[in-house]
Every structure is written in C-alpha cells, then in structure tokens.
Amino acid sequence: MRNEWWKDAVIYQIYPKSFKDANGDGIGDLAGIQEKLPYLKELGVDALWLSPVYLSPQVDNGYDISDYYQIDPMFGTNEDMVQLIREAHKLDLKIIMDFVANHTSDQCQWFQESRKSKENPYSDFYIWQDGKADGSEPNNWGSSFGGSAWTWDDSRQQYYLHYYAKEQPDLNWENPRVRQAIYDMMIYWKNLGVDGWRLDVITSISKDWDFPDNPRPFAKNNQHNGPRMHEFIHEMNQKVLTPFDMMSVGEAPASGAEDAHLLVDPKRQELDMVFTFQHMHIDRKKGDVNDRWALQAPDFIQLKQIMSQWQKELEGRGWNALYFENHDRARIVSRWGDDDSYRYESATAFATILHGMKGTPFVYQGEEIGMTNPKFPLADYIDVELKGNFQHYVEQQQTLTAEEFLAAVHKVSRDNARTPMPWNDSANGGFSTGTPWFQLNPNYPDINVLADQKAQKSVFHYYQKLIRLRHEEAILKEGSYRLLLPEHPTIFAYERRLKRKKWLVVANLSDSPQELQALLPLTAGEIRLSNYQDSLAQSRLRPYESFIYESGTKTEKL
Incomplete structure (x- = not known):
C-alpha cells in the first residue's frame, strides 16, 4: 500500500536561483535553502519542490539539463544536496526534485554524440528528420519559444526537433534505451533520499511520428498527449514510481478536466497529480495569433467553471494539484488582483479560494508574502521565452507593437516570478551580499518577509492559518x-x-x-x-x- 502523504500536504516550490544566496556570488544555492528550512517549517508546509538544480548551461534557467547526475556548481555539490535532504527530513519536510524528461540541453553528452552521425550508439536518442525536397523543415511545427520547432545541424546534415529553445533538443522516447536511462537517473536520486518528482511537460514525451502539419504554420507547438504517452508514463510508474514509493505531479499543458483522470486515476498507475493550464488562461484571448501575449480582463465566471469542473471530474478517480503561481506564472496579485490598494486582501482572497478546495495546494516562493510583478523596462528582462517571443511577434510577424508586448509582459511574463526573494529591507533584500543574478523587485524595501511577518495585515500569517486548517480539518481533504x-x-x-x-x-x-x-x-x-x-x-x-x-x-x- 503506497503512502499517499501528499493528500495531507501543502507543497512549497523553491526557485533555487532566486531563493537565498549563502556564498555571496549573487545566485541562490542549496546552502541558502538549508539556511531557510526553519522559515519553511514555521510557515507550516510539508514538502519542498525544487526547480532544477542539475548541471546546465542555463539557457532556460536549468530546464536545459546537461548532466542529470550532477548538481550545478552554482548551487553547490551533490554532497550539499544530500545534506539538504537530510536536514529537511529532520524537520519532517520532504524533498521533491524537478525532472525534465522531454528534452535535454544540447550540451548533454548524449546530444553531442547523437549529432556526430547516424550510426553511433546515441544516434536515435533524439528526433532527427531529413528536410523536405526544397531543404526546408520537415513540417511546420512551432517552438513554444518562437519560430520553428526544427533546427538544422550541419554535422549530422539533418533537422532535430525541439519543442522549446533550439538548445533543448527533444528526446526520442520510442527508444527503450532512452527510457531506461531516464529511470536509472530517477532511481539514483531516490537512493540519495528524494521523496518525489515534479515532471516537466511529461505529457509531451510521445510524438506523432507521421509529423503532420499544424493548421497554422509555426504556431506554438500543440503536439502534446502523443499516441504512446499513457504507455510511457505507465511504464515509468511501474519501473520507478510505484516500486520506490515516489510521489509524482506532472505538468500536463493539454489535459482537460474531462480526460485528466486518464493520467491520475490510481487504478491506471500513471501519475498522482497533474498541473492543469486551463484555469490560467482566463485572461487570454482565445485563438489570437499573439497567443499568450494577447490578453483580456480575467473572466472569473470561467475560472469558477474550470476549477469546479476539475473538482467534479476527479472526484473518486484522481487527486487535484492546486496552484495559481509557479516559476512559469506571474504574481497573482498583479495579474488578477490589486497589487496596490488591496494587495493583502487580494493575495489572501485568492489563497482562500485555492486552499479551500479538495486537492494538494502548491505555494510558490514569495506568494506567501504577497509579492508583486516588478514592471521592468523591456531591456531588463532576461527570459529566453520572452526574448524569442518578442523577436517572433514584434520584429518578425509585427502583430504586436513593442509597447503592446511590454504591457503583456508586465502581466504574464515568467520573469515576474523569478525576481530574488526579499527577506528584509537591507541591501539586495537580504538575498545576497553580492550582485544578484537578476534584479530584485524595486518594492522590496516594503514587501519582504520580515516586514510582512511584522505587519498587522500579514499575508504570511494568513497562509499559516490556512495551512493549519488543512492539517486539522478533515473536511478540506x-x-x-x-x-x-x-x-x-x-x-x-x-x-x-x-x-x-x-x-x-x-x-x-x-x-x-x-x-x-x-x-x-x-x-x-x-x-x-x-x-x-x-x-x-x-x-x-x-x-x-x-x-x-x-x-x-x-x-x-x-
């Protein structure tokens, strides 16, 4: 019988690069997380989900992994990770690692070998295709970061597929050696004490090998939930998740309430939970050529319908993962609430709605103090998605002006959630004694952990009460x-x-x-x-x- 501890838990997501820098190099690290374990215990959470800390060139802030077995030196060492797990466990805090199984970095040894020839042992670890007769891309699939999902490789004389940046080639899950390599890496970290996995875009691992064109050329990729997706995820469950009793929550961009049970019904033995994207699109103009950058006022009737449908559809046949913020989502008080006159009230109102539902709530770092979007000028943003989309929509397609794009950035850019965590009102908000890798939100002297904990209207203390209710009252579970x-x-x-x-x-x-x-x-x-x-x-x-x-x-x- 599996231990379903996550059903009683509140899970806190840490973006390590921006959480706490212990060595003064301007980048958050594992020692900084360990330093703040008492704070997280005081908040009342039960588990910590760490965004990727593996070796990476950081083209996509760690979601481009070059070595799954090594902690990136910017975060520390493998020994530091083991120490963090040990100290967290002493406080009854579980550790969930973020695992990217759809793609690797182009600096990964597998890809470096794969691109050399069509005959070497790693040649089919990735998805290679010849171009069309005229030399153009194999089809018109688009990357989520703008432009084609195919890049030509001179050394191999073929195109490779990448749903995201060209530096993030997609793995070929049809190859059983790829799948076994993934499972071996998961088991390695389990043996070091990891308790579970957040599985990045896991529903994208199966591809349609007929490679049909999309209705709209080079539109953002919509090739999720491929023909062997459930088969592959079930195999992962049987090889790793169930035998090693590991919790799993999968990122499922294309899953709706009506079919999510196929991923999370315990009888099917696939995943424990999935993250839906549906409710996070209520301020997006549906079908617009500018995709996520085409915004409208949030439709709260639609929000209620979507979240309630997930509650209804998974009743008795699955478990909900509840969230409003994460490393890919902007601050909710700035996006749908009022980050000025009613910052405390709107932060706690959205928290109440989320934590009162059936499922496992996820809290993203800074959400518990009501952090806001920073509203930087365009030149100050650094996210690869933002830069690629600016080039695609503003410079190439010219369907948005720079001013229109910036207005959308201020609402929904991923960088809004990635400013360093402000712990107090000292220099750099107490995040680092060095120059931070990304600037802090300019309002950090007013919105920081110490100030919020002392405030009469404390978002932190409200979260403490919400979390305590979930632990004490069976009705919420x-x-x-x-x-x-x-x-x-x-x-x-x-x-x-x-x-x-x-x-x-x-x-x-x-x-x-x-x-x-x-x-x-x-x-x-x-x-x-x-x-x-x-x-x-x-x-x-x-x-x-x-x-x-x-x-x-x-x-x-x-």
Whole structure:
C-alpha cells in the first residue's frame, strides 16, 4: 500500500536561483535553502519542490539539463544536496526534485554524440528528420519559444526537433534505451533520499511520428498527449514510481478536466497529480495569433467553471494539484488582483479560494508574502521565452507593437516570478551580499518577509492559518464540493460538506463591494477564517474580502 502523504500536504516550490544566496556570488544555492528550512517549517508546509538544480548551461534557467547526475556548481555539490535532504527530513519536510524528461540541453553528452552521425550508439536518442525536397523543415511545427520547432545541424546534415529553445533538443522516447536511462537517473536520486518528482511537460514525451502539419504554420507547438504517452508514463510508474514509493505531479499543458483522470486515476498507475493550464488562461484571448501575449480582463465566471469542473471530474478517480503561481506564472496579485490598494486582501482572497478546495495546494516562493510583478523596462528582462517571443511577434510577424508586448509582459511574463526573494529591507533584500543574478523587485524595501511577518495585515500569517486548517480539518481533504453562485461575475463561493459539517468558502475577487446576504444567506455558525480584521459584514462583501464559514448543526470534531 503506497503512502499517499501528499493528500495531507501543502507543497512549497523553491526557485533555487532566486531563493537565498549563502556564498555571496549573487545566485541562490542549496546552502541558502538549508539556511531557510526553519522559515519553511514555521510557515507550516510539508514538502519542498525544487526547480532544477542539475548541471546546465542555463539557457532556460536549468530546464536545459546537461548532466542529470550532477548538481550545478552554482548551487553547490551533490554532497550539499544530500545534506539538504537530510536536514529537511529532520524537520519532517520532504524533498521533491524537478525532472525534465522531454528534452535535454544540447550540451548533454548524449546530444553531442547523437549529432556526430547516424550510426553511433546515441544516434536515435533524439528526433532527427531529413528536410523536405526544397531543404526546408520537415513540417511546420512551432517552438513554444518562437519560430520553428526544427533546427538544422550541419554535422549530422539533418533537422532535430525541439519543442522549446533550439538548445533543448527533444528526446526520442520510442527508444527503450532512452527510457531506461531516464529511470536509472530517477532511481539514483531516490537512493540519495528524494521523496518525489515534479515532471516537466511529461505529457509531451510521445510524438506523432507521421509529423503532420499544424493548421497554422509555426504556431506554438500543440503536439502534446502523443499516441504512446499513457504507455510511457505507465511504464515509468511501474519501473520507478510505484516500486520506490515516489510521489509524482506532472505538468500536463493539454489535459482537460474531462480526460485528466486518464493520467491520475490510481487504478491506471500513471501519475498522482497533474498541473492543469486551463484555469490560467482566463485572461487570454482565445485563438489570437499573439497567443499568450494577447490578453483580456480575467473572466472569473470561467475560472469558477474550470476549477469546479476539475473538482467534479476527479472526484473518486484522481487527486487535484492546486496552484495559481509557479516559476512559469506571474504574481497573482498583479495579474488578477490589486497589487496596490488591496494587495493583502487580494493575495489572501485568492489563497482562500485555492486552499479551500479538495486537492494538494502548491505555494510558490514569495506568494506567501504577497509579492508583486516588478514592471521592468523591456531591456531588463532576461527570459529566453520572452526574448524569442518578442523577436517572433514584434520584429518578425509585427502583430504586436513593442509597447503592446511590454504591457503583456508586465502581466504574464515568467520573469515576474523569478525576481530574488526579499527577506528584509537591507541591501539586495537580504538575498545576497553580492550582485544578484537578476534584479530584485524595486518594492522590496516594503514587501519582504520580515516586514510582512511584522505587519498587522500579514499575508504570511494568513497562509499559516490556512495551512493549519488543512492539517486539522478533515473536511478540506475529504469533504464534497459544490459551486455556488456560478454566474456571479466576481464572487467565488463554494460549499464543502463532510457528514453533518458544512463549510462555505467565499471570496469577492474585485475592488468593489458586492451584495451578499440576498444571494447567499448565512445561517447560524462561526467564521473559521477571514482576511478582514473586524467581524464579517453579512449584508455585503468588501473589496477582496474572503472567509471560510462553518454553518449549520455542530458535530463532534473530526
């Protein structure tokens, strides 16, 4: 019987490069993470997910791995990783590593060998194809980072496939030797104490080898969920995840609520959880040629529908992974909330909605203090995706102006989540004594860990209370879910029930007061948690007000 510890857990994601620098070189490291373990224990989380710390040229901030067996010297050594795992375990904190199995760096020895010829032992570790008769790309697939998903290699005289940057060639999972090499690496880290895996774009590992053209030439790749995806993931489960009792959460860009159970139903023995992208697209203009950079006001009715559908569809046949922020997503208070007048209120309102649901909540570093997007000038951003997309949409396609692109960057760029963690208001926010690899958000003197913990309106302390509720109250883990007020444009409200206990989770996701009593009369009960300091004004919801309310007949404590 597997230990399903993640169902009781809150998981904290660390972006190591930006978390805490212990040696003063301007780059966060494993020693810095170890230094902050007491802080994470104080927050109340149960496990730490570390974005990649393997050896990498850092073209895509570590998601381009050149050696899966080595910690990159910028983060420390393999011994430092073992020490971090050991110290975390002493505090009952589990360690989840981020594993990239769809692609490697072009500096990986496998690729360097593969590109030499069509005959060497690594020749089919990657996906090589001849060009068309005119010498052009094998098909019109587009890279997620802009341009073609194919790059010509002079040494091999063929094109190789890369769903992301040209420095990130895709592995050929049809080759059983590739699959076994992946499993061997996972087992290596398990033997060093790792407790689980976040699997980067794992649903992209199977390709359609007919290589059909997309309807729109060189549009962002949509070749996910290939024909052998489930077969490959099940094999990974049987070779590694189940025998070594390792938790797994997979990034699943194309999975919807209606088919996610095929990945996470325990009977199928594939993954424990997946990250959906659906709810993070409610501010995106669907079908626009500018893809993720074509924005609109967030549609909270759609947000409610999507998140509720995932609750419903996975009930009894899978487990939800709950998130609003991560290393690829902007700060929620700047994207959908109010990062000025109601920063505390909107940060805690979105947290209430997320943590009140059934599933495992993920907290991204800085989310627990209400960090905001920095709004830098365009030249100050460094993300490879941003640079590639600027070239594609602004310079080549000319479907966006530089000003329009920058406005979208300020809302949704991945760099918004990657500014270094501000621990206090000292130089560099206490992140580093050296020059940080990426500049801090200019508001760090006001928004930092120490200031937030001392504040009357503390996002950190609110997260502590939310996490404590999840640990103490079975209703949040086991209770049923029912959406209320599905058509209301700004009130997100739902009911959780377990036996005779009923909780209401309510949030106003706007800066305008909203009538409440006529829409959702509250029976006798008690407030379990509220983000306003004074008592609940039952007749209306104030801007970004949220609460968890226990109503009806009281029962024994569960």
